[in-house]
Amino acid sequence: MVVAGGGTAGHIEPALALADAVMRLRPDARVVALGTERGLENKLVPARGYQLELIPPVPMPRKPSPDLLKLPLRVRESVKRTREVFERVGADVVVGFGGYVSLPAYLAARGRLPIVVHEANAKAGLANKVGAKFAERIAAAVPDSGLNDAEIIGIPLRHSITSLDRAALRAQARAHFGLDPNAPTLLVFGGSQGARSINNAVSGTAAVFAQAGIGVLHAHGPKNSLAVQSVSPPYVPVPYLDRMDLAYAAADAVLCRSGAMTVAEVSAVGLPAVFVPLPIGNGEQSLNAGPVVRAGGGILVPDEQLTPQWIAENVVPLVADRARLAAMSAATLGTGRREADEVLARIVLDVIKK
Incomplete structure (x- = not known):
């Protein structure tokens, strides 16, 4: 073949x-x-x-x-x-x-x-x-x-994604990345090369996440750098995620682009998602996220609206709300194959x- x-x-x-x-x-x-x-x-x-x-x-x-x-x-x-x-x-x-x-x-x-x-x-x-x-x-x-x-x-x-038991791997995953073992945790990534707009908006909210007791695992891309002050729970920046299975297991929610592969993986593992479609191309990233958003498993925000203020007002309360996360997780699992x-x-x- x-x-x-x-x-x-x-x-x-x-x-x-x-x-x-x-x-x-x-x-x-x-x-x-x-x-x-x-x-x-x-x-x-x-x-x-x-x-x-x-x-x-x-x-x-x-x-x-x-x-x-x-x-x-x-x-x-x-x-x-x-x-x-x-x-x-x-x-x-x-x-x-x-x-x-x-x-x-x-x-x-x-x-x-x-x-x-x-x-x-x-x-x-x-x-x-x-x-x-x-x-x-x-x-x-x-x-x-x-x-x-x-x-x-x-x-x-990948079989490592479709067979993933997030709850069973959570402690190992958070220890692997140096995350707080008990804090609600947001996973952030912008594709294999990162995304500058996502990097700037999320890192600009680092102190707000810490004040709300939320940890962050942020893959910023190998060609980008990210300077974040030391906070607790930890905000952990990494260039690239070689172990996506552990990254998904460590997280309670994800903020990411909505490429077809990303949407499929997030849906398969049942992660509530904030999708930020790539603002170029023929609009397919917004279409990719549509089924999950309509099912109640995700939120869609245009790239130009993603600011530290928007994240503080929308993403921080979401990640802190365990009941809402559980409902969104069940909804997104229903769309995955x-x-x-x-x-x-x-x-x-x-x-x-x-």
Whole structure:
């Protein structure tokens, strides 16, 4: 099985969750991931024990530019190199998750190998719209993604997340991060690279959190820094969260972006959420958070409205209200799908059989 989902964690993590599920069902299988030199897959894929094959990237220019004229040549070269990978590894099926690695994979497999497409976002991107035209099976996280005949299965998630018992791990998780063992705790992160607007707004409320007896675990991103005065309960800034399972177990609520992967994980583990959609793109992050917000498991705040004052007036009382958190947790659990990894794995294996 060749998985194509390079670039961001939102594309790579579902691909790796599928890979893990396939290996559980078929230990004799072999999984190869496609990626490029610049993508986050160079760190994530080898760390999970899978073979990574690099192909030339085909970024799509967002506006008319001289780069647009070079696009056909870039596509042709990338498709050629991708076909060479398929032949060398003996590929039986290609599974794409969108993004700039998937487009050459779909074009290289067309007419040669069966294709399975998975769309995680509420709105399908260009690559998956192309891939869906040639695919044997199409899966999507939510209805109305723009892909016809898609089977709605949710997003494949890591087994360490779907099997997570937050209550059982809480003491270990809080000790791991140096958090107060008993204080209500807010987890904050803005994606794999952090988010400056989230960093500034939340860190500016550090003293208010401490006065309310609330601890904070804040992943600010490896390229950012965060200076927070020592307070009690502790406000713990970290560059990156390598153990998301422990981060989720340590928390009573989360403030985060609303990428498809983030929303799926938060829902699966039952964390009440304050979603701050990325203010660029085609609005898919607001759409991703919609089902959880409508169910009562989350709150949506536009990025430009996220200020220290808004957090003090809305987030601090929320994290301190255990009854409200419990109700929101039950609501968000009802929107999560924990079995998507194995559902997609069985779809892929069925395609290979046929």
